[in-house]
Amino acid sequence: QDSKSLDTYIQNTLSALYPPFEATAATVLWQLFNIVEKLYQGDGLRCLIDFLVPAKRTLQCVQRETCAKYTGLIFYHEGWPLCIHEKVVIQLASLHRVRLKPGDFYLQVVPAGKQLVKLVLKCLSRCGQGMEEVAIPETMYGCIFTVAFLEKLNCERETFPLKSCLLTTGSAVYRTPWKNIINPIFV
8 A cells, every 4th residue: 555655646746747647657657767776776765755755846946937937828738848748858867878969958857865856957078978967056947948048058168059958758859959948839
């Protein structure tokens, strides 16, 4: 019964963050399962307490601050900016098997200690070899989904300006121009 209530809590949490859940469930559940196995040695309760609960607070903060400027409007994709229908924008797990091209990046919530997470942007390193992880401070959560956010990051990069955000659906990866993500569609 305890594992059943744990599963219910996890599904309720993910369905609130990534609606419509019937479209995103396979992706976010697989990513979370990956985290449970690789980082928490199969301990779902520890993953819930140390990762999912703080990740929920962080993702809700990003969503609330990003959507604040659109008060009174109804989003066509109810999960924006965390997802665009079935395509997940902010990942829960690393996209290890994806070969990043120059200009590619993705957003991810990563564990940062016991009951702590941080939001990061992952991309090719400035020299083009290996992965670079750029921590996004909480003070910037409300402006992540803007042109200015990417422009600021690109000012610090001489080579390979960032332009395409990687979105996932199951094992499929979509390279999407940033401007297509930051401009929500309304009903």
